[in-house]
Amino acid sequence: MAVKQAPQEWAQWSNGALMVFRRDFLAWVKYYKSSVILNFGEPLTNLLALGFGLGTYVAKMAGVPFIDFIGPGLLAVTAMNAVTFDMAFEGYDRLNENRIYQSMITAPLTVGQIVAGEYLWEGIRSLLYGAVFIVVLTALNLVKSWWALLLPLPLFVTGIMFAAPALWVASSAKNHEQLFYYFTLFITPMYLFSGVFFPITHMPGLVRDVIVVTPLFHVVNIVRALVLGHLYPGLWGDALWMILYAVLFGLVPVRVLGRRLAE
Amino acid sequence: MSDTVVMAKRLVKRFGAFEAVRGIDFTIALGECFGLLGPNGAGKSSTIRMICCLTDVSQGTLTVLGWPAHPGQRAVKRQLGVVAQDDNLDPSLTVRENTEIHGRFYGLDSCEARRRSDELLAFMQLEGRANEQVRALSGGMRRRLVIARALMGNPRLLILDEPTTGLDPQARLLVWGKINELKRQGVTILLTTHYMDEAERLCDQLVVVDHGEILERGSPGDLIHRVVGDDCLEVPGVDERQARAMAQFLDDYPVWTDRQADSLLVYGGQMDEVIDQLHWKNLLPRTYYRRRASLEDVFLKLTGRELRD
Incomplete structure (x- = not known):
């Protein structure tokens, strides 16, 4: 009997998670215009100002024109930011302000289902916002390879990878200000030092060691390789890091949020 | 199990050294409206959270719909409808979406959720508001929507935690009427309230709790007669x-x-x-x-x- 029940239970479980995803999608549909412009304006400004501005003086970076170099880097940043800010602020509000998580857990959902639904949505969200940026890169003739067709894969994983720590922070924060600590202490340094604007090869050894264990660095490597078509075996390592992060970080909010909801 | 919906025996809830609920006994019978009354901090919320399977039972036994209550007891949760004290509606969704998605959480398919949502919005007199954003609703309408939402899963036990707090007299009357209608349909109800006229009007049985203990129990009429004359x-x-x-x-x-x-x-x-x-x-x-x-x-x-x- 147990063997027969297992698939049905899995169907029920995943259906619950899918409904959390559906809830997020229904909410997003109502504000997507302003949200897309906000999330996408900043990296685009960066690309145009630095690419065409600074790019005139910095002719080449790691063997390619400067704008070709930072384009895919900013694509990775777009995905990270689209997910991080949404999950941190929305997650905080859903737990502390409008208490939507409480209503979900009272309806027969488990913390696991809630978290899984949120990750699924943030994965798709990372894809959606990434796709808009890819269109811009394509229009500026910055996509150099058909390998770029594989981008949805790393973008989806990027969504989960950054949704997890953001939900962790959202579940532990006592107020909105504490969310900004996370942005200032983790997100901004990653943005500046993960090889988005310059290769890390010439940084001091210790700094390099730190950068190599931060998540955005690996996303930038993979995304840039696919956009430029410069593939090399080391990318498998980056892919492994990304999956490792997604899984390790991904499990933490199940505990932290679960504890908050059982208070 | 057949006639008893909730059974608590020497039920205790502790938070660290603090005992919020100190060994209470009560049963809620099928089809009755059971009142849980007491001042703030009496232990009502802790008791309700244990019944909803949201938090651990520290000691004693608590059986809800025939199952031991503990977090993750989904067999129980699926048969409960909960109107929480703070109306945790989803501000990003419309009135209809709020009910529908809640029904989907309970495992209804999309047709069923749609049909039940229409039915319950009509029942709570919100059918004209189905496509409005929740933000646009008045306090009374929000409360009615929370009740409609709680009924989406066709609950065998409906938990109303201060369902009329903050409502004007007209809205309260309407909610009371609906609660009585649900009672007639055979829904078992657990009610907490700070309005004694509400408890007197709706409850068949009630307990008065304070400092985590039950002070008195009985029907409203019986309690009045016995306790004050x-x-x-x-x-x-x-x-x-x-x-x-x-x-x-x-x-x-x-x-x-x-x-x-x-x-x-x-x-x-x-x-x-x-x-x-x-x-x-x-x-x-x-x-x-x-x-x-x-x-x-x-x-x-x-x-x-x-x-x-």
Whole structure:
């Protein structure tokens, strides 16, 4: 009997998670215009100002024109930011302000289902916002390879990878200000030092060691390789890091949020 | 199990060293409206959270719909409808989406969720608002929507945690009417409220709790009769000296007296005779009210008059 029940239970479980995803999608549909412009304006400004501005003086970076170099880097940043800010602020509000998580857990959902639904949505969200940026890169003739067709894969994983720590922070924060600590202490340094604007090869050894264990660095490597078509075996390592992060970080909010909801 | 929906035996909830619920016993029978009354901090919320399978039972047993209650007991959760104290509606969704997605959480498919949502929005008189954003609703409409949402899963036990707090009299009447209609349909209801007239009107059985313990239990009528007596004489604007004189005189009668602000309250039977005698002794001021004793009198007698936060 147990063997027969297992698939049905899995169907029920995943259906619950899918409904959390559906809830997020229904909410997003109502504000997507302003949200897309906000999330996408900043990296685009960066690309145009630095690419065409600074790019005139910095002719080449790691063997390619400067704008070709930072384009895919900013694509990775777009995905990270689209997910991080949404999950941190929305997650905080859903737990502390409008208490939507409480209503979900009272309806027969488990913390696991809630978290899984949120990750699924943030994965798709990372894809959606990434796709808009890819269109811009394509229009500026910055996509150099058909390998770029594989981008949805790393973008989806990027969504989960950054949704997890953001939900962790959202579940532990006592107020909105504490969310900004996370942005200032983790997100901004990653943005500046993960090889988005310059290769890390010439940084001091210790700094390099730190950068190599931060998540955005690996996303930038993979995304840039696919956009430029410069593939090399080391990318498998980056892919492994990304999956490792997604899984390790991904499990933490199940505990932290679960504890908050059982208070 | 058949006739008992909730059974608590020596139920305890501890938070660290603090005991919020200290070994209470009660049962909720099928089809009744059961009131859980008590001042703030009496242990009501902890009890409800345990029944909803949201938090651990520290000690004792708690059976809900035949299952032991503990977090993750989805067999129970699936059969509950919960109207939480703070109406945790989803501000990003429309009225209809709020009900539909909640139904989907309960495992309804999309057709079923749509049909049930239409039905319940009509039942709560919200059908004209189906496509509006939740933000646009008044307090009364929000409350009605929370109740409609709680009914989406077709619950066998409906938990109403202060369902009418903050509503105007019209909205309260409407909610009361709907609760009575649900009772007639055979839904078992657990109600908490700070409005004693509400409890008196809706509850078949109730318990009064304070400091985590049950002080009294029974039907509203039975409690009034037993705890304060049926009649009440309320004499406003009485100073300390007058009050003492009246209370002393009434020592020989089967009544008891109580002070509330500047009023003296006399509870008990044979109130006609009491009033005559007070008149005769010239102890009764010109203004006094004679009324039936209410659940409010019971509540204040049991839990005292000091403020709770």
